[in-house]
Amino acid sequence: MTIAELIRDASEEAVGYSSDECIKCNVCLTVCPVARVTDLFPGPKYVGPQAQRFRTGRAQPVQVPGVPFALSPDVTVDYCSGCGLCTSACPAGVKIAEMNSQSRARMKAGKRPKLRDWGLGQTDLVGRVGVLFSPISNWALANRPIRAIMETTIGIHREAPFPKFGRRTLQSTWKRRQQRRGTAAVPGPERAIVYFHGCSANYYEQHVADAAIEILKRNGFETIIPEQVCCGLPLISNGIYTEARQRAHKNLDVLAPYARQGYRIIGTSTSCTHTIKAEYREMLDIHADDATVVANATWDICEFLLDLHEQGRLDTGFGRLDEDLPYHAPCQLRSHGIGLPAMELFALVPGLRAADMDHDCCGIAGTYGMKKEKYPIGMAVGAPLFDKIKASGAPEAACDSETCRWQIEKATGTRTRHPIEILLQAYRVADAAGGTKRGPLAAAGT
Amino acid sequence: MGEAHAYDVLVVGGGATGAGVLRDLARRGLRTLLVERGDYGSGTTGRYHGLLHSGGRYVAKDALAARECIAENRILRRIAPASIEDTGGYFVATPDDPDDYVDGFQAACIAADVDCEEIPVVEALRREPALNPGIRRVFKLPDGSVEPWQLIESNIADARAHGSDAWSYQRLVGMERDGDRIVAAMLRDERSGSLTRVTPRFVISCAGAWAGQIAAMVNVTVTMHPGKGTMLIFNQRMTDTVINRCHKSSDGDIMVPVHTVAILGTTEQRVEDPDQYEITRDEVAALIRQGEKLFPDLGNMRLLRAYAGVRPLYQPPAEVTAAAMKDGRQISRAHTVLDHGAMDGVENFVTIVGGKLTTFRRMAEDTVDMVCAKLGVTEPCTTADAILPNQVPGKTYWLGHRLADHEAEGGGDAGLLCECEFVTRPMLDDFLDRHPGCSLDDMRRGTRLGMGPCQGGFCTFRAAGVLAERAGHAGVADVAELADRAILGFLRERFKGTRPIAAGRQLQEQWMISGVYEGGLGVESLIEHETPEASREVVGAQR
Missing domain, CATH: 1.20.1050 (Glutathione S-transferase Yfyf (Class Pi); Chain A, domain 2)
Structure with missing residues (x-):
């Protein structure tokens, strides 16, 4: 397979070669929410296309005898939260976030992952066990001394947001x-x-x-x-x-x-x-x-x-929700490149005053903000968002991504729901009022 | 002009050969002075592809050269490990390479004592996935890559430790001959213009492609056939192994990973004057076309610059044939020491010609053996055994070391003057301490400043600031003028090498850098006021 084919297929090698496209304009650095708040992360350009030229063995890392760092010349790439904003902002098409993720994987290849990182990766295993013993696990995760022990032993920050396990899956x-x-x-x-x-x-x-x-x-x-x-x-x-x-x-x-x-x-x-x-x-x-x-x-x-x-096929018979609704578009949603569909749907709900908080990242970035050493960074990244939500005085907020919702709820005390929960509520208001379908299907019947 | 400086031997030329000769003489107890018209390694040594030959390239045509290469390859790995990256080399048979050459290759290697092992094509492709998937056979040889400037520095440092001297920016402008002897040499300081007289007992010309000009000063004819070799630098490595085409040498048939880049070599073209040559876009296109036989996607990879070096090819006049004149590759790469006593009646003068960087130490040994015999010195050569200064036995170069070192210091862009090549302020200060009064281009050779994708765009003004700050502390009056000239000179030099390849991303990069310097910093106003001296250009792009 040639590099051109690899690039078309967006493969691992092509991600590495995409550093060829960097013209060092630094736009990625200006959009990076992590580099903005901490010196521990030197920014997407540095850990991405800049460091990439010093990493050997794209396909198979080559062990250099006598050199302990052969697989991982760098460590600061681990402070990338993986939000992906750099990749979406790069005017030259460098796959920066993807490069960082691969570099981190290479850095950790050959080493046993930390128990914490492994555990945070096993969301399904943690979920199964947590649900099985849900009363105990929910009690433990809400127990401050236990959380303090978790922080010192496995490195999950005591204040990190954790959801409650369901009673069954x-x-x-x-x-x-x-x-x-x-x-x-x-x-x-x-x-x-x-x-x-x-x-x-x-x-x-x-x-x-x-x-x-x-x-x-x-x-x-x-x-x-x-x-x-x-x-x-x-x-x-x-x-x-x-x-x-x-x-x-x-x-x-x-x-x-x-x-x-x-x-x-x-x-x-x-x-x-x-x-x-x-x-x-x-x-x-x-x-x-x-x-x-x-x-x-x-x-x-x-x-x-x-x-x-x-397509004119959505039931738009939403009831009236007379409220302010701060909305946070997660960084992962931005990587979809689909705009902010939730905001457009909110506009169909009578009375609903949804406001895009226009903040790039809440700081949790999946499991990043849960880690002991990264929790303060995550909180700093999300701080302007939290301030805006609190200042709005709204009773609840909306966000498409679960970890972001947990982070926002924990940081602001404001109940935060998935946009479809808001939409369902609007449908129910209409039902309660005895409303009928207001979609084109219904319209055709009148 | 002060008093004449007396030395046992004067070495002319500060490339790898000159540095090797200086070191060998110094270790045999001869007080020696090396002079170089520019910066060390700014001639052919600094303009080659960076290959540490295994000898495989020569096994079929020039077994002597092959034997010398592998012997020196083993020695250099031992005495200068920090200057060498042990990349290993593949000789790959592409569908275009004739079977008879490929079939006889391994036997020819074994005959010349060059280690050669055939490996499965799939294994080679696994290690180097950018290689042409159509390659038919792969041989693994002990090629490597060499950092030439560090190697020269180490040799000079060893010579200094043994009581000898080396002066850069000292141009040999004339030699006085008294009958059958050279009695004095005149040097001109290229920066201040002052003259110095040196009275050596013996003169060794290591001027390479320029040897004819040196010999002419004492009416001796040395006919060099300078052969221009053009090379292309790619922004990042597409291979971590040296890749050679397994065929009779031709253009664009070798890719060498050196530091952060990969260098595609080379061409062979006769030039009349080693200081006057150009690189054309056609040459660049032809090189890429050939290189695509090794790496099918080469045309899509980012090129940083093109540069050329001039090979010091020599053939005794009687043997110059019409065929050899047509293609410089027919001339032996093995070296020759010209004894001008026997040949031309100048008893204390020799010239070393031919050879290649891999064999520089052996070239020096052969030369110094002859000179010592003439001077009655019986000390044996020790350069093959003694590890060079600043080298740790067995610890070869590792690409990741700059990134790892910088990360260990805390990392981050703020500490970097040159972001592309990870050059820090302490690295520049250290270099400037050791090379007072040097130019940004000298700093580049010493530290790799400005050698990455932005080609000086984001480091030139910072490095000029460092120069000016230090000059200010040293009491220089007009530091602004000094910084302006440093910026202009360096940008000119950097831009020159990008001209023949300017396209795609690199062209965009150049436009952006031009925007920064012309639109943002108003560099045009400097050009209006510049002095004729500042506008003097070194001809021929540097690496």
Whole structure:
């Protein structure tokens, strides 16, 4: 495969070679939310295209006898939060965030990952155990002495936001529901979608999944929830690529047959969907057709709903929500390159005064802001956002990504919900008022 | 002019050969002075592709040269490890390379004592995925890459430790001959214009492609056939291994990873004057076309600059054939010591010609052996055994060291004067302490300042500031003028090498840098006021 082909396929090598495109304009540095608040991170240009020229062995790191750093000349790249804003801002097309992620993986290759980094990567394992013992695990995570011990022993900051484990997983709830209902014929791709719930909806926030399922149903789509595993992003972020690839392949094996039949794959976590859309190929270097087919079929839920609206197929019978709603667009959503679909959907809700907080990153960046040494950085990154939300005096806020919601809630004390939960609330207001559908379908009948 | 300086031997030329000769003489107890018209290693030594030959390149055509290469390769790895990166080398047979050459290659290597092992093509492609997937066979040889300026510095430092001297920016402007002997040499300081007279017992010309000009000063004819070799520098390594085409030498058939870059060599073209040559865009295009046989995607990779060096090729006049005149590659790369006593009746004068950087130490040994015999010195050569100063046995160069060292110091851009090549203020200060009065271009050779993708764009004004600050502390009156001239001189030199390759990203980079210096800093106003001296250019782009 030539480099040109590699670049087209956005593979691991091509990411490295993309440093050729850097003209050192420093735009990446000006958008980097981490470099802005700490000297510990020297910025995307430095750890990206600049340091890249000093890293040997792109495909296979070459061990240099007698040199302890052979695999990892640099350490500061570990302070990249992986928010991806640099890549989206680069006018020359350097894959900076992807390069940083790969460098971190290379830096950690050959070493056993820290227990903490490994643990933070295993969101599905942590979720399963946490749900199994949910009363105990929720008590422990809320217990200050235990959190202090966790901080000193494994390095998870005592103040880091943690969600509450659900009493059971979405998967098990869903199976029960299906059993109760009995087997029904699965509708075709025009009347059903495949839901990628990710770890948060599975283990912590079933209400987000419930909102998604209900809204989709209201708009004429049944939900299919196949067996699935963590998308792998927490593993990628923690530099554990081998396990991330295993997760990716499991998911692709399940999702590809659906995608090939024309089913759309909808997710409620912008980071999971971005991982499936882009990172399986760009970071994990998976170039099977499955990866492309699945990537092309994957949608963020708000992106999907807005698309329905643009086709005139969205039920717009929202009831009135007379409130201010601060909205934070997660950095991962920006990497989708789909604009801010939630804001456009909010505009359809009568009375709702949604305001984009226009801040690049809340600082949590997945698991980054949970780590002891990075928690203060994450809080500093998000500080202007927290201030704005608090200043708004609004009773609740909205954000598409789970870890951001937890971070914002923890930092501001303001309840923060997924946009679709807001939309569902608006639908329910309409129901309570005895409203009818106000979509084009209804209009056609009048 | 003060009193004449008496030395046992005067060495003319501060390239690798001159430095090696100086060191060898000094270690044999001869008080020696080396003079160089510019900065050390600013001639052919600093303008080659950086290859430490395994000898594989010569096994088929010039077994003597091959034997010398592998022997010196082993010695240099031992005595100058810090100047060498042990990249290893592949000789790859592309679909365009004839079978008979490839089939006989390994046997020819073994005959010349060059280690050569055939490895599976898949293994080579796994290690170097940018290689042409159509290659048919791969041989692994002990090639490497060399940092020439550091090597020269080490040799000079060793010579100084043994009581000898080296002066840069001292141009030999004339020699006095009295009958069959040279009795004095006149030097002109290239920066101040002052003259110095030296009275050596013996003169050794290590002027390489310029040897004819030196010999002419005492009416001796040395006919050099300077061969221009053009090379291209790529922004980053597409290979961590030296890649050679396994065929009879031609243009664009070797890629050498050196430091952060990869260098594609080379061409061979006769030039009349080693100071006057150009690099054309056609040459660049032709090199890339050939290089694509090794790396199919070369045309898409970013080029930083083109440069050329002039090979010191020599052939005794009687053997010059019409064929050899047409293609310089036919001339032996092995070296020759010309005894001007026997040949031309000048008893205390020899010239060393031919050779290559890999064999510089052996060239020096052969030369000094002859000179010692004439001077009645019986000390044996020790340069192959003694490890050079500032070298740690067995510790070869590692690309990541600058990044790792800087990170260990806390990292970050703020501490970097040259962001592309990770040059810090302490590195510049250290260099300037050792080389007072040097130019930004000298600092570049010593530290790699300005050798990365922005080609001086973001470091020139910073480094000029350092020069001015130090000059101010040293009592220089007009530091602003000094900084202006430093900026102009360096940018001119950097831009020259990018001209033949300006396209794509590198052209954009140049436009941006021009914008910074012309639009932002008003460099045009300096050009209006510049003095004729400041506008003097060294002809031929540097590396």
